[in-house]
Amino acid sequence: MGNQVEKLTHLNYAEVPTSDPNGFDPNDDTPRIGVSYIFSNDDDDDDERDENIYNYSSDSHNVNHEHKPFDPRDELECEVFYREECVYERSNGAATHSAESLLNNCRPGDLLEFVSTGQYPHWAVYVGDFQVVHLHRAEIKYNFLTDxxxxxxxxxxxxxxxxxxLPPEVIVRNARDYVGSTEQELYWRNSECFAAWCRFGKREFKIGGEIRIGKQPYKLKLRFSEKQSHVLEFQSLEDVIMEKRRNDQIGRDAVMQELANHLNIGIIITPVPPPPPPPQSNDSASNIH
Known part of the structure; x- marks a missing residue:
């Protein structure tokens, strides 16, 4: 079986430790919970729901119309801390672009993230010549960015x-060295862990890269508003990434509802408003009386 395990497993909230992380929201008395996962590959789980999403054959370039347009307002702001040091931060509303626009701005060694509502984000390393290296369906692959x-x-x-x-040439070499690796040869749970390892070279991104003993040193801070947030504790960066990606897949409102249900706390859920209608042209406006 190697590193592949059947399904993502979320521990029962009643069975995980609760603690009060120091240094975050001292006026917030919301319970904090720790969450752990067994080994799983979330990209594989996601792709199994639509086997036609990724068809990288040279004669297939059709766009998959089942992707829901990405709405940055549904993206959850978050920070990751190792002890008291912030090692990751994301604010919502970051602009996204078409693949063609990305190609005009990419440089070898860049990390790319492809997003779509209701799916795990997919990460890749740009290696030049319009191509990327990425982990997909338990294999490190070399494909055109547009594909x-x-x-x-x-x-x-x-x-x-x-x-x-790391230097760009080292990032590219890290990615290319593992092209073709499959199953037991893999050391990463998902595309984000692999791409981030290529760029930063830190063992924390690898499966089993950190010994899981003692107090949970990682904290994932979820920001719902300026005054409302929630902190989860983890034993490894791997687990933090798995939870963060799961939140990206289900969306901001679902995360808030989930916390409210599990913890029986009063989180105010504000639905994401629909996008405004496109402005009418002068011609159509002149016909309205």
């Missing part, structure tokens, strides 16, 4: 993790 996007919007995400990046 990997499959109509999804994307963005360059070099600045999300606050680790020092």
């Amino acid at each position: 990997v996007s499959q109509g999804r919007q994307g963005r360059i995400v070099n600045g999300l993790y606050r680790y020092r990046a």
Whole structure:
């Protein structure tokens, strides 16, 4: 079985430790919970729901129309802390672009994230010549950026993790060295862990890269508003990434509802408003009396 395990498993909330992390929202008495996962590959789980999403054959370039347009307002702001040091930060509303626009701005060694509502984000490393290396369905693959996007919007995400990046040529070599690796040869749970490892070279992104003993040193702070937030504790960066990606898949409102249900706390859920209608042209407006 190697590193592949059947399904993502969320521990029962009643069975995980609760503690009061120091340094966050001292006026917020909301309970904090710790969450752990067994080994799983979330990209594989996501792709199994639509086997036609990724078809990288040279004669297939059709856009998958089942992707829901990405709405940045449904993206949850969050921070990741290792002890008291912030190692990751994301604010919502970050602009996304078409694959063609990304190609005009990518440089070798850049980290790319492709997003679509209701799906896990997919990460890749741009290696030059319009191509990326990425982990997909338990294999490290080498494909054209436009094929990997499959109509999804994307963005360059070099600045999300606050680790020092390796030189571009080393990042590209890290990615290319593992092309073709499958199953037991893999050391990463998902596309984000692999891409981030290529850029930063930190063992924390690898499966089993950290010993899980003692107090949980990682904290994932979910920000719902200026005054409302929630902190989860984890034993490894792997687990933080799994939870963060799961939140991205289900969306901001679902995360808030989930916390309210499990913790029996009064989180005010504000639905994301629908986008405004497109402005009418002068011609159509002149016909309205």
